[in-house]
Amino acid sequence: xxxxxELKKNDPQLRLVAMAIAAGFFVLMAGLWWVQIVSAGEYQxxxxxxxxxTVRIPAMxxxxxxxxxxxxxxxxxxxxxxxxxxxxxxxxxxxxxxLRPTEYIKKSPPIWxxxxxxxxxVQKNTxxxxxxxxxxxxxxxxxxxxxxxxxMSQTIGQPLTFNYTNFARAYESSLYVPYPIAQNLDPVEVAxxxxxxxPGTGVDMDVQTTRVYPNGAMAEDVxxxxxxxxxxxQDEDAFFNYRLPDYSGVVGIEGSYDKQLHGHAGEDYxxxxxxxxxxxxxxxxxxEPGHNVVLxxxxxxxxxAEQSLQQKQGPDVHAAIVxxxxxxxxxxxxxSSPAVDPNFFAHNLPPDEMQKQYxxxxxxxxxxxxxxxxxxxxxxxxxxxxxxxxxxxxxGLDPNENYHVDENPKRPGKGCIRIGERxxxxxVPPGDYNFKRAIEMSSNSYFIFYGLRTxxxxxxxxxxKFHFGERTGVLPGQESKGIFPSLKKVEGRDWREGDSAYxxxxxxxxxxxxxQIAVAYSAIANGGYVLWPRLVQRxxxxxPHSGEAPVIIPSGVVRDQxxxxxxxxxxxxxxxxxxTEEGSGHxxxxxxxxxxxxxxxxxxxxxxxxxxGQNFWFASFAPYGDPKYAVIVxxxxxxxxxxxxxxxxxxxxxxxxxELVKKDPSxxxxxxxxx
Numbered sequence: 298x299x300x301x302x303e304l305k306k307n308d309p310q311l312r313l314v315a316m317a318i319a320a321g322f323f324v325l326m327a328g329l330w331w332v333q334i335v336s337a338g339e340y341q342x343x344x345x346x347x348x349x350x351t352v353r354i355p356a357m358x359x360x361x362x363x364x365x366x367x368x369x370x371x372x373x374x375x376x377x378x379x380x381x382x383x384x385x386x387x388x389x390x391x392x393x394x395x396l397r398p399t400e401y402i403k404k405s406p407p408i409w410x411x412x413x414x415x416x417x418x419v420q421k422n423t424x425x426x427x428x429x430x431x432x433x434x435x436x437x438x439x440x441x442x443x444x445x446x447x448x449m450s451q452t453i454g455q456p457l458t459f460n461y462t463n464f465a466r467a468y469e470s471s472l473y474v475p476y477p478i479a480q481n482l483d484p485v486e487v488a489x490x491x492x493x494x495x496p497g498t499g500v501d502m503d504v505q506t507t508r509v510y511p512n513g514a515m516a517e518d519v520x521x522x523x524x525x526x527x528x529x530x531q532d533e534d535a536f537f538n539y540r541l542p543d544y545s546g547v548v549g550i551e552g553s554y555d556k557q558l559h560g561h562a563g564e565d566y567x568x569x570x571x572x573x574x575x576x577x578x579x580x581x582x583x584x585e586p587g588h589n590v591v592l593x594x595x596x597x598x599x600x601x602a603e604q605s606l607q608q609k610q611g612p613d614v615h616a617a618i619v620x621x622x623x624x625x626x627x628x629x630x631x632x633s634s635p636a637v638d639p640n641f642f643a644h645n646l647p648p649d650e651m652q653k654q655y656x657x658x659x660x661x662x663x664x665x666x667x668x669x670x671x672x673x674x675x676x677x678x679x680x681x682x683x684x685x686x687x688x689x690x691x692x693g694l695d696p697n698e699n700y701h702v703d704e705n706p707k708r709p710g711k712g713c714i715r716i717g718e719r720x721x722x723x724x725v726p727p728g729d730y731n732f733k734r735a736i737e738m739s740s741n742s743y744f745i746f747y748g749l750r751t752x753x754x755x756x757x758x759x760x761x762k763f764h765f766g767e768r769t770g771v772l773p774g775q776e777s778k779g780i781f782p783s784l785k786k787v788e789g790r791d792w793r794e795g796d797s798a799y800x801x802x803x804x805x806x807x808x809x810x811x812x813q814i815a816v817a818y819s820a821i822a823n824g825g826y827v828l829w830p831r832l833v834q835r836x837x838x839x840x841p842h843s844g845e846a847p848v849i850i851p852s853g854v855v856r857d858q859x860x861x862x863x864x865x866x867x868x869x870x871x872x873x874x875x876x877t878e879e880g881s882g883h884x885x886x887x888x889x890x891x892x893x894x895x896x897x898x899x900x901x902x903x904x905x906x907x908x909x910g911q912n913f914w915f916a917s918f919a920p921y922g923d924p925k926y927a928v929i930v931x932x933x934x935x936x937x938x939x940x941x942x943x944x945x946x947x948x949x950x951x952x953x954x955x956e957l958v959k960k961d962p963s964x965x966x967x968x969x970x971x972x
Contacts, residue, residue, distance in 0.1 A: 323354070355504060355543035356560030359587035359839060361550055363596040364629075370520055370639075373509040373572035374480040376502055378449055378490065379475030380442060382468060387497040392437035398423040438468065439589035441499075444500035446478050449500055452493050453486040455479065475503055481644070508544050508643040516599050518668035519592070519772075519832070521549020544643070548775050549668070550590055551639075552831070555834050560587030583737055590614075591834045593627040593852075598956055602630045606930075606950035615667035615933035617811040623819035623918055623927050625853035626828035628771065630953070631812075633669040667821040671769075671776040674808035679739045679942070680901030680916040681803030683821060683869055685748045686732065688759035690865040692751040694970050696732035696872075702742045703727055716798045721745065723871060736872035737880035739896065741802040748801030749794065753787045756800065762859040763817040763827060766812070771812055771830040779807040804899055814839055815929045818916050820859055821869060822924035827857040829842035850972070881917060881943035887952040889965045890958060894950070896942030901933075907935045919954060920964045928953050 342971070384503045425433070443459050452458040457479055460964030467476045478500070482490070490502060508523045523544035544552030546555035563584035600616045610616060618632035641654040667673060690696065704727040705713035705720065712723035723741045734742035746834035748756055760766075787791060799805025812830060820827045831854075837847035873893035876882045882894040901910035911924070911934045917926040930946035930953075958965060 301669055307910070317764060325386065325605075330397065341352075344956050354563040354584050355506075356562050356584035357586040357839065358508060358523075358544060358560065359558040361558070361609075362589060362591045363594045363599075364592065364594065364627075364696065364834060366591070367596045369510055369516060369592070369594070369596070370508065370510050374486050374508040375480065375507040376504055377475075377477045378453070378479040378500060379481065379503050380403075380445065381475055381499055381501060382472045382874070384442060384497060385445075385928075388441045388499065389434070391439050392886065393434050393440050396433055396437050396440075397425070411793075423735060425843045435465065437465065445498070449478065453479065453482065453489045454547075455482075455486055466923060468924045475501070481507070501705040510637075510639045510643075510815040512596070512600075512636040513597075513640065513959055515603055516594060516631065517549075517636040518633035518637050519549055519594065519631050519671070520639060521551035521553075521775075522547055522637075522642040523551050524642055525644075529706050539871060543822060549772065551590065552775075553773050554590050554833070554836070558587045558590060581936060584841045588836050588838055590836055593622075593629065593831055593834050594631065595629045595960065598953065599632070601956035602632045602949070603887045604950045606632060609949055610932060612702045615669065617929075618930045618949070618953070619670050619811045619815040619927075620927045621815045621819055621830060621927045621929075623822040623828075626816075626819070626830045628812075628815075628830050628832045629926070630670075631670045631832070632863055633667070633673075668772065668775055669771050673810060673916075673931075674777050674779055675912045676807070676899035676901060677803040677809045677814065678897035678912060678914060679741075679803055679807075680814060680895045680897035680914045681807075682736065682739070682801075683743050683746045683895055684760055684763060684817065685751075685756055685801050686736065686869055687859070687861055687865055688756045689747045689751045690732075691759070691861050692750070692755055692866060696868050698741050699729040699731050699859050700735070700746055701727075701729050702740060712742050713739065714745050714798075715830045716745070716749075716795050719795055733872040733875055736869075737875045738894065739821055739881065740877075745801045749797060752767075752794075753797035753800065754784060754795075757782060757784050757787055759859070762857060763807060763813075763820060765807075765813060765817070769810075769812050769816055769830050771832050776812070777810055779810055779813055780806065782806055803897065811929050811931050812917050814914075814931075815927050818918055818927045818929065821866060822862070822918035825861055825866065826855050826861045827859060829854045829856050870921065870924075871903075872919075877947075879918065882917070882947045884943060885915060885917060885947040885954065887951060887954045890919055890954055892919040892950075892954060893921050893924070894918075894947070896947065898941045901936075910934065911937055911938060913940065913942045913945040915942050915950050917950055919957075925961070925964055926954075926957055928957075 313731075321360040346698075358372055360368055363369055399966045400421060416926075439461055443466060446457050459478065464476065479486075482502075485504070510517075510520065511583060523546050528545070546552040561584065562588060596702060598620055602620060606614065606616055606618060608656045613635045613752055614634070616634045618628035618630060619628065637654055638650070641650075686694075702712035702725060703714065704721060705711045705722055706722070708715075708722060710726055711722050712725050712727045714723065715721075721741060725738045725742075730738065730740050730743045732743075734740075760781060761784075766776045766783075768776045768778055770776070778854055782792075782796075787797065795804055800807055816827060816830055831850060831852050833850050834852075835849045838845045870893050871893055876896065877885055877892045877894040881896045882892075885892055885894055895913060897912075897914035897916070899912040899914075900908050901912060902907050913932045913934060915930045917929075918924045923970065928950045930947075930949045932945050934940065934945070
């Protein structure tokens with residue numbers, strides 16, 4: 298009551314303050330009344346006619362790099378021209394008003410204008426039914442958009458097509474996002490647009506990222522490829538009103554490490570009005586970029602292998618190459634031919650090149666999507682003889698003991714061996730052969746005889762130590778385990794001596810992959826350690842300053858030991874050195890580098906037992922005395938092709954070893970010290 302007592306006093310200043318406060322309260326109450334009572338319907342209308350739309354923003358996909366940090370797969374900006382429906386709403390309405398039919402209505406003058414009774418005419422819209430208005434509005438939208446696309450076609454100098462169905466679908470479902478009319482503009486087209494660009498025309502340029510493989514088809518089967526896929530991944534929101542284009546990995550590194558490369562998408566919030574046009578944009582969660590994957594591949598060695606294969610055998614040859622560090626299992630090169638340019642799947646190729654890739658995919662005989670280095674099953678032929686030789690040496694074979702190869706009665710001058718009533722031919726001439734000469738000349742008869750004397754069970758047991766018939770784990774989901782008989786199978790009643798004989802020279806019921814041979818020959822070279830091959834060095838954040846530690850994939854992980862003596866390995870390595878320096882593999886020789894190798898040729902038969910092709914091999918490691926690198930070359934040819942592993946594959950190995958010497962000259966010094 299003290300306040301009212303004070304107001305009763307005759308104090309003009311106090312009364313003025315009180316009046317001002319009262320006026321303020323009155324204005325505040327009037328405003329609240331206006332907002333909550335008078336304007337409530339208007340605000341309710343705004344709430345009903347405006348809403349948010351969520352847009353999925355893809356993350357920046359991680360790069361794939363070689364062992365020296367050179368880019369094998371990365372992201373590149375792609376420039377697109379798009380229509381912005383919000384900017385065109387006025388033009389749509391103006392064109393509709395222009396197209397809508399009108400009529401003139403006669404209007405008589407008012408009665409008081411008796412001095413001039415001339416009638417006038419008023420133009421009014423002709424009454425239309427709802428479906429007529431609907432069709433007319435779509436006609437107006439199409440006319441405006443099509444005219445704009447035609448102008449843009451002249452501006453950038455590229456013919457553009459405008460699909461009414463796609464335009465209508467986009468207009469009805471997503472007015473608030475750009476509608477693309479030209480994608481992947483080249484620099485000249487971008488410059489032409491920028492030179493003639495005028496704001497507010499309804500067309501603008503937007504930038505998106507696309508997956509790019511700067512080396513084309515090189516290492517395609519290792520890298521894999523991506524396909525357009527904007528679906529949410531694990532731990533991402535599943536619901537979005539609109540999704541910007543994104544990618545997912547299919548095979549190879551892109552597929553196996555898609556989770557690490559992909560990153561996490563972000564989101565934007567777009568407020569749209571009751572017509573569906575964008576009003577405002579609010580940034581939501583920012584995308585989290587994916588991680589880089591660093592491979593063990595060396596781009597120089599990979600390039601040398603692919604170029605040599607194409608130059609000597611052509612780009613469409615069915616072939617595979619593996620180069621491996623025998624000391625730690627790192628895969629330095631992996632080639633599979635033929636290969637499709639992965640830019641084809643990301644739609645980053647010119648039209649003429651796209652047609653070439655389509656033709657390659659449509660040729661079912663080429664099957665370019667198969668990685669032949671890991672997923673191709675091949676009869677090994679003579680390159681399997683070193684494994685049979687190790688089993689025989691461990692069983693007590695005297696390498697100096699001679700075996701006499703008989704002459705083939707059906708092919709004078711060539712050898713043979715009799716297994717029961719069957720004669721198995723030999724390409725070597727008849728005569729005496731010890732272990733070294735049998736390796737150098739690749740005698741089938743010698744290894745059949747001593748393989749059978751050793752026993753197929755011991756040959757199979759030795760092969761199991763190399764893990765033939767099992768996957769190496771180098772590319773999960775893109776690797777064959779090959780074919781190899783188990784001990785149970787060879788001891789079964791259905792197994793015949795002839796079946797064992799064919800196994801002893803790499804034919805019959807067995808098939809291997811080039812990566813399995815690389816692992817096996819690495820074990821022969823490194824003292825008997827069967828390694829898990831490594832294709833990925835580490836996974837690291839794109840931002841080197843993020844503070845996040847990279848994930849290192851360990852190298853040199855031992856899977857098994859073949860458990861043979863150093864003596865047996867030395868005898869075998871010495872014989873394989875003779876194969877390259879004195880035998881059929883001499884075309885692989887590199888000055889100053891001593892290479893241990895084994896050539897091979899195997900026949901490929903169909904279900905009817907008819908020969909339909911040949912597998913040519915050259916499997917090797919170097920330098921002799923202190924091996925560091927293994928080089929495996931496999932080439933498929935038609936049944937009538939004249940050649941053998943030494944003429945088809947060894948020259949390619951020569952080119953690869955030449956590049957290895959350039960990259961690592963120490964292997965020549967190692968040879969000098971070994972001698």
